[in-house]
Amino acid sequence: MKVFIVGASGYIGGAIADRLVGQGHEVVGLARSAKAAEALGGKGVRAYLGEVGDIERWIDRAVEADAVVFAWRAFDLDTFRETDTTAVRAVLARLAGSEKAFLYVTGSLGTGDTGSATEVDVDTPDDPPVFLAWRSALEAEIRRSSQAGVRSVVVRAPMVYGRASGFIAESLLADVSTSGRVHHVGDGDNLLAFVHVDDLAELCVRAVRTAPAGALYLATNGESLSYRDFAVRASHALGAGGAVASLPLQAALAAMGPFAEALTYSQRLSGAAAGRELGWSPAMHGIDTELRLIKG
Numbered sequence: 001m002k003v004f005i006v007g008a009s010g011y012i013g014g015a016i017a018d019r020l021v022g023q024g025h026e027v028v029g030l031a032r033s034a035k036a037a038e039a040l041g042g043k044g045v046r047a048y049l050g051e052v053g054d055i056e057r058w059i060d061r062a063v064e065a066d067a068v069v070f071a072w073r074a075f076d077l078d079t080f081r082e083t084d085t086t087a088v089r090a091v092l093a094r095l096a097g098s099e100k101a102f103l104y105v106t107g108s109l110g111t112g113d114t115g116s117a118t119e120v121d122v123d124t125p126d127d128p129p130v131f132l133a134w135r136s137a138l139e140a141e142i143r144r145s146s147q148a149g150v151r152s153v154v155v156r157a158p159m160v161y162g163r164a165s166g167f168i169a170e171s172l173l174a175d176v177s178t179s180g181r182v183h184h185v186g187d188g189d190n191l192l193a194f195v196h197v198d199d200l201a202e203l204c205v206r207a208v209r210t211a212p213a214g215a216l217y218l219a220t221n222g223e224s225l226s227y228r229d230f231a232v233r234a235s236h237a238l239g240a241g242g243a244v245a246s247l248p249l250q251a252a253l254a255a256m257g258p259f260a261e262a263l264t265y266s267q268r269l270s271g272a273a274a275g276r277e278l279g280w281s282p283a284m285h286g287i288d289t290e291l292r293l294i295k296g
């Protein structure tokens, strides 16, 4: 199988690329710099130079593959919304009638604040935070493209850890080195859900190979910790002696933008749909082992 990945040099896209290459598939990755292209080449991924926003440059390469994977992001939310929506729609239009796979990797926030009482899977209605309503709508549009002959699949991930890198590792290390403690947003009573990046990659590869058109999966390892408990464990593991502090929501919003609100959500998620339909089950180590690995 030949797979074109947008975001192949990133944390999650990179893990998906590694998995595909490891299973003998041909992978082409969009790279926006010579540095990214070189890194991709070093791990057996053929780089194709281009910016996501310069769609005409790369779209022919993408749609000639057997599958297209979107696992990218831009840090500016307005840029990301505009570029992502335009690029996704362009690719889906070109794939219409082909029955080829289109996989979109996204966050689990579309599932909303689930509360702490019940574990939810893919059959719960979307309830995204306002700043991500566009993404939830785009995900629905992607799934509906199954009616136009695209084998489209959406995979939602909560907090992604693993390889002692990525957002969790970087933000915890920065927090401990600047403040000597680990902060949680608000009271920290909300429940966090997790998935290891290599388990997520395995789910994505299975989805690309065999998921039914229009499918949605939640990638979660089943661990559920309150944000405060997570912060305490991280603080011990990273040598801050268990010291934690609350960052009030207003201060968090000022420091990190609307994403801070999402850090007050409870997410009790189930990956049962992925288990049932794709035979997927998480096999990698849990969050406590990861916290020790981050410390090194």
Ligand SMILES: NC(=O)c1ccc[n+]([C@@H]2O[C@H](COP(=O)([O-])OP(=O)(O)OC[C@H]3O[C@@H](n4cnc5c(N)ncnc54)[C@H](OP(=O)(O)O)[C@@H]3O)[C@@H](O)[C@H]2O)c1
Residues within 6 Å of the ligand: 006, 007, 008, 009, 010, 011, 012, 013, 030, 031, 032, 033, 036, 050, 051, 052, 053, 071, 072, 073, 074, 105, 106, 107, 108, 157, 158, 159, 160, 161, 166, 167, 168
């Ligand atoms: N990380 C998490 O905890 C997490 C959790 C849930 C969902 N997600 C979702 O998963 C997706 C991937 O996240 P990630 O953490 O893997 O992101 P990441 O590590 O920041 O990687 C972003 C990727 O996008 C590429 N990129 C950015 N702007 C580009 C542009 N203009 N043209 C071409 N490529 C561009 C980057 O290329 P360079 O290498 O050149 O920078 C990189 O390959 C996102 O949609 C995110 O919402 C992430």
